[in-house]
Amino acid sequence: MASMQRRDFLRLTGLGGVVLVAGCAATPGAAGYDDFSFVQLSDTHWGFDDPLVNADARGTLPRAVAAVNAMAEPPDFVMFTGDLTHTTDDPKERRRRMAEFRDIVSGLAVRNVRFMPGEHDASLDNGKAFKEFFGDTRYAFDHKGVHFVVVDNVSDPTAAIGDEQLEWLRADLARLPADARIVVFTHRPLFDLYPQWDWATRDGARAIEILQAHANVTVFYGHIHQENHFMTGRIAHHSAKGLMFALPAPASQPKRLPVAWNASAPYKGLGYREVEAERVPVAYAITEFPVA
Numbered sequence: 001m002a003s004m005q006r007r008d009f010l011r012l013t014g015l016g017g018v019v020l021v022a023g024c025a026a027t028p029g030a031a032g033y034d035d036f037s038f039v040q041l042s043d044t045h046w047g048f049d050d051p052l053v054n055a056d057a058r059g060t061l062p063r064a065v066a067a068v069n070a071m072a073e074p075p076d077f078v079m080f081t082g083d084l085t086h087t088t089d090d091p092k093e094r095r096r097r098m099a100e101f102r103d104i105v106s107g108l109a110v111r112n113v114r115f116m117p118g119e120h121d122a123s124l125d126n127g128k129a130f131k132e133f134f135g136d137t138r139y140a141f142d143h144k145g146v147h148f149v150v151v152d153n154v155s156d157p158t159a160a161i162g163d164e165q166l167e168w169l170r171a172d173l174a175r176l177p178a179d180a181r182i183v184v185f186t187h188r189p190l191f192d193l194y195p196q197w198d199w200a201t202r203d204g205a206r207a208i209e210i211l212q213a214h215a216n217v218t219v220f221y222g223h224i225h226q227e228n229h230f231m232t233g234r235i236a237h238h239s240a241k242g243l244m245f246a247l248p249a250p251a252s253q254p255k256r257l258p259v260a261w262n263a264s265a266p267y268k269g270l271g272y273r274e275v276e277a278e279r280v281p282v283a284y285a286i287t288e289f290p291v292a
Contacts (some may be wrong), residue, residue, distance in 0.1 A: 034144045037276045039068055039075045039110075042222030043242030045120065046104075047097040048086040053245045053258045056266065060243050061104055063291055064272055069109045075274060076143065078110050081222040081240060082118025082154060082187030084134075091129065094121075098133045114141075118187045118223065119154040127155035138165060140172050146181045146277055149173070153188045153201045160202040170210050181282050184211065184219045189239065191232050194250035199224050208232050216282040224250070225258075226269065227288060238286060241271040267291040 044061050054060060068078060085097040098121070105113060115134040122130050127137045137152040149172060153161050161169075173182070184190075190204035201207070211217045217235045225242035226249065246259040246269030262268050267290060276285040 035276070035278050036076045036144050037073065037274055039071075039078045039272060039274050040081060040220055040240050041068075041078065041243060041272045042081040042240040043083040043118065043225055043244060044080070044101065045083055045086040045242070045244035046101040047088065047093070048244050050245075050258075051261065053261055055261050055263070057244065060267070060270065060291055061101070062107075064243050065105060065107050067289065067291070068272070069107070071274070074110055076110075077112035077114060078108055079185060079220075080105070080113070080115045081185055081220065082116050083120045083222065083242075084115065084118065084130075085121055086244075087120040087124065089124065091125065094125075094129050095132070098129060102133055114150075116150045116185055116187060117152065117154050119157075119159070122152075122155040123157040126157075127152070130155075138168070144277070145279075146183055147173075147176060149182065149184045151184060151186045151190075151207065153186050153190070153204065158202055159188060159198065159200070161204070161207055166203065166206055166210065169207060173210060173214060176214065178213065179215045181277075182211070182214055182217045183277075183284075184217065186219060186221045188223045189221055189228075189230075189237060190219060191230060191237060193224065193228070193230070197250065197256040199250060208235065211235055218284055220275070240273055241269065241288065243270055243272065243291065246270060 041064055046061060048057055084101050088094050117127055117130040117137050122137060130137060137155050138150055140147065140149045149169065151161060151169065152165065153159060156162055188201045189199055190201050190207050193199040212233050212235065219235060219237040222240050224239050225245065225247035226239065227241055228239040230237045247256060248259060259269055270291040271289050273289065274287045
């Protein structure tokens with residue numbers, strides 16, 4: 001009840017929109033499960049430089065770090081869902097940007113910080129530089145009764161997950177009960193949101209088929225630089241805003257061009273989110289925060 005009151009307060013004070021995502025009912029008092037929260041940040045594009053799109057390109061990420069550190073209730077962990085850096089053909093520059101990004105986010109007061117790549121980080125070298133700085137591009141972990149899976153749909157430049165990784169995903173989930181609480185992080189959407197703008201995963205439908213065998217699955221992703229909520233069967237998919245520039249709504253204009261910087265409303269369309277995981281029913285309350 002206290003967490004619901006807190007979300008009501010956030011909504012009333014205009015600090016962020018709230019989406020309550022509920023799955024199937026869970027068993028009360030499930031072993032090892034407790035309510036918790038995490039923060040999702042995405043598409044920081046460190047190294048991007050275009051004042052017409054972001055006049056504070058070197059300040060937005062430090063602002064986000066400071067905002068997370070100022071949260072009244074620190075999250076259990078922070079997840080960066082890809083495009084940590086902006087693409088470059090120069091391998092030396094790619095590593096320099098990753099080193100700068102790593103140094104900035106080391107200022108997070110939250111010690112449990114996790115990373116996954118976006119295509120800007122990994123598609124030109126199949127994730128080689130990313131692995132040097134941040135480790136595996138795919139992995140799974142458990143936290144307070146929830147099973148988290150990080151799926152790499154960017155290291156393959158064709159925007160595919162690939163047969164081997166799909167079998168890894170199938171094997172990882174096969175050991176879990178059908179009603180296990182599962183959260184999946186990807187960079188690109190697994191479904192065909194708008195393939196014309198590269199807003200899809202070539203074999204994402206195969207991943208969704210694997211996930212459909214479980215009753216309580218939620219997917220959080222980035223890539224499209226805006227908030228979007230979509231259902232595939234009983235699986236909810238939620239995209240996060242970006243931290244460097246906003247992108248237009250799918251099919252809203254002929255080309256996928258970044259939204260221009262508005263000096264009268266700086267950081268408009270940029271933001272991050274807190275996700276509160278609640279036990280019964282299986283639910284994730286999403287609070288969107290603007291960069292300010």
